[in-house]
Amino acid sequence: DAEITQSPRHKITETGRQVTLACHQTWNHNNMFWYRQDLGHGLRLIHYSYGVHDTNKGEVSDGYSVSRSNTEDLPLTLESAASSQTSVYFCASSERLQGGLADTQYFGPGTRLTVL
């Protein structure tokens, strides 16, 4: 069955370290997204990609970067981790629809990141 996976599921790191969160999907979806979820803020979009070599900034992109070298993977990098980046991170993917419509986004299981 097609799926979307994230690794690691839990990560503790120190302030200033570089951290990379992996996201891998076997749906063969063109669209991939990274969100963070914090209490009181819901899901906030960090970065997204509509295809290989395409990346775009979301509403909370400062301090994060992504690259898309193939269809299946969109790793999220925290360049220099800060305590404010302690959060739960979700990766999602969706297919591209015509006519300006959006398809369902399917979410990975999430990564809980703690920055000390």
Place this chain on the structure above:
Amino acid sequence: QKEVEQNSGPLSVPEGAIASLNCTYSDRVSQSFFWYRQYSGKSPELIMSIYSNGDKEDGRFTAQLNKASQYVSLLIRDSQPSDSATYLCAVKTGGTSYGKLTFGQGTILTVHP
């Protein structure tokens, strides 16, 4: 004004009752609308998508869309304790960003026996 707003919870209903969850959005050209359910500690999972005005039913769930009034709602009939979760409304806002969704802050629903 937030782009997508949900009725502030938490919402508590007795088992067997109808739970009504509401969501308003600010972008008049929005075309795609989704309801997700998220259990504590889990990832969001799709309950319903709706693209046209009117009602869409799936089992105990009914999504209602009114583009003129810019709101979308989710009704859960015969609510069960297993329906206790956070419900997220998501809307495709904007014109050309054909995959990007904006999420509301979520409504916590508790169904008590």
